[in-house]
Amino acid sequence: MRSIELAGTRVPVIGQGTWHMGEDTGRRRAEVAALREGVERGMWLIDTAEMYGEGAAEKVVGEAISGLRDSVFLVSKVYPHNASRRGVVDACERSLKRMNTDVIDLYLLHWRGQYPLAETVEGFERLREQGKIRRWGVSNFDVDDLEELANPACATNQVLYNAQTRGIEFDLLPWQQQHDLPLMAYSPIGQGGELLGHRVLQDIAQRHGATSAQVALAWLLREPGVIVIPKAVGSNHVRQNAEAAAVELTQEDLDLINSAFPPPGRKEPLAMI
Numbered sequence: 001m002r003s004i005e006l007a008g009t010r011v012p013v014i015g016q017g018t019w020h021m022g023e024d025t026g027r028r029r030a031e032v033a034a035l036r037e038g039v040e041r042g043m044w045l046i047d048t049a050e051m052y053g054e055g056a057a058e059k060v061v062g063e064a065i066s067g068l069r070d071s072v073f074l075v076s077k078v079y080p081h082n083a084s085r086r087g088v089v090d091a092c093e094r095s096l097k098r099m100n101t102d103v104i105d106l107y108l109l110h111w112r113g114q115y116p117l118a119e120t121v122e123g124f125e126r127l128r129e130q131g132k133i134r135r136w137g138v139s140n141f142d143v144d145d146l147e148e149l150a151n152p153a154c155a156t157n158q159v160l161y162n163a164q165t166r167g168i169e170f171d172l173l174p175w176q177q178q179h180d181l182p183l184m185a186y187s188p189i190g191q192g193g194e195l196l197g198h199r200v201l202q203d204i205a206q207r208h209g210a211t212s213a214q215v216a217l218a219w220l221l222r223e224p225g226v227i228v229i230p231k232a233v234g235s236n237h238v239r240q241n242a243e244a245a246a247v248e249l250t251q252e253d254l255d256l257i258n259s260a261f262p263p264p265g266r267k268e269p270l271a272m273i
């Protein structure tokens, strides 16, 4: 698995998402097994949030990393309504308890809310001093938000990015590349929806002996400084995603994707799910 530098450490370019995990107790065993298999296959960055299942996804993660904590780079997120100076500390402590761990490797502000950024950052810094988080970052920030934040300690910005949603290529992605701020691409395979059924992706996949999900991930990884975090429970899906970085797209493939999904020609509002 290829890795990239993120705030003083290295992380795999393909990690694992967890949205909707923990929502159905009947699927819990499969979710835990999928995350563990993913770690074994090199996707040892796990992304979660207090929001997912109102803590239920973090509990699944806690079970999945039991005995594996030191082999995993753990990312979680605080709700904006908990992101006051004091609230961020309390929320983090609840997350740590649910995941049965002492430390979160990367703690993100899920999106901007009512609290001034400086207040949230103070909370993050306090958590860092206490050893409860190793680093912090943001999510769903556009260029103006990052410029307002203007803090070199910010380790990443996690945003919606896939072949169908390319608005960030106009300004945010180049901004982050210029500032060496890794971009974490969420919903990288379009939530398993129509993107994967698109003829262009399927044709490219067939030529490479791959799947359209692997093409979608390999396409995102063409850009430097990008980490992808597909969520998968199906064992087949986990294996495919872990092997996606091996798919090498040609210029012809990239041209075909550009024709089907044109890059942005002007500034677009930041897309969010």
Ligand SMILES: NC(=O)c1ccc[n+]([C@@H]2O[C@H](COP(=O)([O-])OP(=O)(O)OC[C@H]3O[C@@H](n4cnc5c(N)ncnc54)[C@H](OP(=O)(O)O)[C@@H]3O)[C@@H](O)[C@H]2O)c1
Binding pocket: 016, 017, 018, 019, 020, 047, 048, 110, 139, 140, 158, 159, 185, 186, 187, 188, 189, 190, 191, 192, 193, 196, 211, 213, 214, 229, 230, 231, 232, 233, 234, 235, 236, 237, 238, 240, 241, 273
């Ligand atoms: N920061 C934010 O605001 C934000 C917002 C959205 C998401 N996220 C994070 O990003 C992660 C990924 O995004 P996402 O969950 O929205 O969508 P996604 O990863 O693009 O898609 C997940 C869906 O695709 C299916 N899938 C996975 N691998 C596949 C494969 N190889 N072939 C076919 N289908 C496949 C999954 O099915 P199975 O599960 O059945 O395998 C699931 O239904 C989230 O889980 C979350 O951690 C963050």
